[in-house]
Amino acid sequence: MHSQPSRLRRAVMLAALTALPSAAQAMLMEYTDQASFLAAIESSYLFDDFDGESGQTSIVTGGPENGYAYSAEASSDDLFFANVTGNADNPALTTFTAGPTIEITFTGAPVTAVGGFFFPTNINGNVFTGTITLDFNGGGSDSLLNPGVSTFSGFTSTVPLAGLSIDTQACASTSCYPALDNFYVGAAATTSDAPVPATAALLALGVVGIGLRRAATLSGQGQDQGRLPG
Numbered sequence: 001m002h003s004q005p006s007r008l009r010r011a012v013m014l015a016a017l018t019a020l021p022s023a024a025q026a027m028l029m030e031y032t033d034q035a036s037f038l039a040a041i042e043s044s045y046l047f048d049d050f051d052g053e054s055g056q057t058s059i060v061t062g063g064p065e066n067g068y069a070y071s072a073e074a075s076s077d078d079l080f081f082a083n084v085t086g087n088a089d090n091p092a093l094t095t096f097t098a099g100p101t102i103e104i105t106f107t108g109a110p111v112t113a114v115g116g117f118f119f120p121t122n123i124n125g126n127v128f129t130g131t132i133t134l135d136f137n138g139g140g141s142d143s144l145l146n147p148g149v150s151t152f153s154g155f156t157s158t159v160p161l162a163g164l165s166i167d168t169q170a171c172a173s174t175s176c177y178p179a180l181d182n183f184y185v186g187a188a189a190t191t192s193d194a195p196v197p198a199t200a201a202l203l204a205l206g207v208v209g210i211g212l213r214r215a216a217t218l219s220g221q222g223q224d225q226g227r228l229p230g
Helices: 035-037
Strands: 012-016 028-033 046-047 055-057 062-066 069-073 078-084 090-097 104-105 112-119 129-139 141-146 152-157 161-167 177-186 203-207
Touching: 028 035, 028 046, 028 141, 035 112, 046 069, 062 177, 069 078, 069 177, 078 161, 090 104, 090 112, 104 177, 112 129, 129 152, 141 152, 152 177, 161 177
Parallel strands: 012 203
Antiparallel strands: 012 028, 028 152, 046 177, 055 078, 062 069, 069 104, 078 090, 090 177, 104 161, 112 152, 112 177, 129 141, 129 161
């Protein structure tokens, strides 16, 4: 059973230019309401709720479904399927140790729409206060402040996205894990009647160092803690 859509809290149009003058301009529209996001994308998409998955794994693949596919890995160590407290649709995809990012590569049809529930957790599967940073390979980035299991974030792009990196920052604990559930991959609607959120703001983002990721080495108590099996 899927999480209920949250109220539309904000809609941010993110404009991103690469360092090269000849590069295409990418514009992201963010939706914080699941129903509005689904109304703004094509009806054929890939959806992954990770039902039936468990334990530790080095790679996760999704699709092909309606032409879309992806592969996911951790920037170091492995991925892990964890039951998160309060999540209505467990398990969620996270990392086996604290620190690494979740690196997703789109391997099927061109992707111009991505959505899901992105949130930080601790080793016990509890949501932590912190910031999730989403880097879209080829389309800019966005930061989600203190998202929870019912906080939906969806994005449509004017240019195809090669991938997505999910990182945790400014967590209340050094043992912080990025988590993802109910993952959508598809294409923005091409029809003129696609809904646009009522409020929007333009942010100029320089796409610099997208390939760089912070080191997975952590300091303090709970450094590099791995998940318990089961």
